[in-house]
Amino acid sequence: MEQQQPVGAAELFDAIGARYEDAFGRPPVVARAVGELLSLLPAAARVLDIGSGTGRPVAHALAGAGCRVTGLDVSSVMISIAREQVPDAEFVHTDVRDWTSPPECWDAVCAYFPFLQMPRADTAKVLRRLARWLVPGGYLSLVTVPMDAEDLxxxxxxxxxxxTSFPAPELEDKIVAAGLRVVSTYSEIFEPEDGRGEEHLLITAVRP
Known part of the structure; x- marks a missing residue:
């Protein structure tokens, strides 16, 4: 039997669609991250959500709290679902590596699992761009599966x-090298649909 070739992020999430929200859409660490972010942000904060998926729970919770949310996603299917589910937010079908923003215009950037299919060099470049897009005192809220893996x-x-991912200390180093200061870290084990536990790491950083 011929082995299936790996698919990229756009193809993967176009195929999965709403099933992602059912299987992985509400890990507890993401709820913790959003709650923490809302406690830090000013009213009507501008928030950029990288890899916004179906719009739930992240953009939905942020917009419901009064934030002005823009979500970016490489999957046209996910963008369509998000626009229907979270009409109070804006969603753009794009790859963050291709998208541009003026500097110092976002109070926060959420990045919940968008780097797991991105080469390490690209992740480092994107982190540097995100740091420039944040206002001074703005926050990066990042969740990932930490591990020493590339193209696995x-x-x-x-x-x-x-x-592709980084071990936790190396990822923190990349965030600091991008020009941010790590405020806090938190990790826990998540049991997804298939029952294989995985570590979820939350890193909160600020632009000084």
Missing amino acids: PVEFLGHPVRL
Whole structure:
């Protein structure tokens, strides 16, 4: 039997669609991250959500709290779902590596799992760009699966993909090198639909 070739992020999430929200859409660490962010932000804060997916729970919670939210996602299917589910936010079908923003215009950037299919060099570049986009005193709220892996073949919801990540200390170093200061870290084990536990790491950083 011919082995399936790994798919990229756009193809993967176009295929998964709303099923992602059912299987992975509400990990407790993301709820913790959003709650923490809302406690830090001013009223009507401008928030950029990288890899916004279906819009729930992140953009939905932020917009419901009065934030002005813009979500970016490489999947046209996810963008369509998000626009329907969270009409109070704006969603853009794009890759963050191709998208541009004026400097110092976002009070916060959320990045919940968007780097897991991105080469390490690209992740470092994007972190530097995000740091420039934040206002002084603005926050980066990042959640990932920390591990020492690059281009690792795995199966995700029935689709072959290649996974890339950093060990926690190395990722913190990349965030600091981008010009941010790490405020806090938190990790916990999440049990997804397939029952294989994985570590979820939350890093909160600020632009000095």
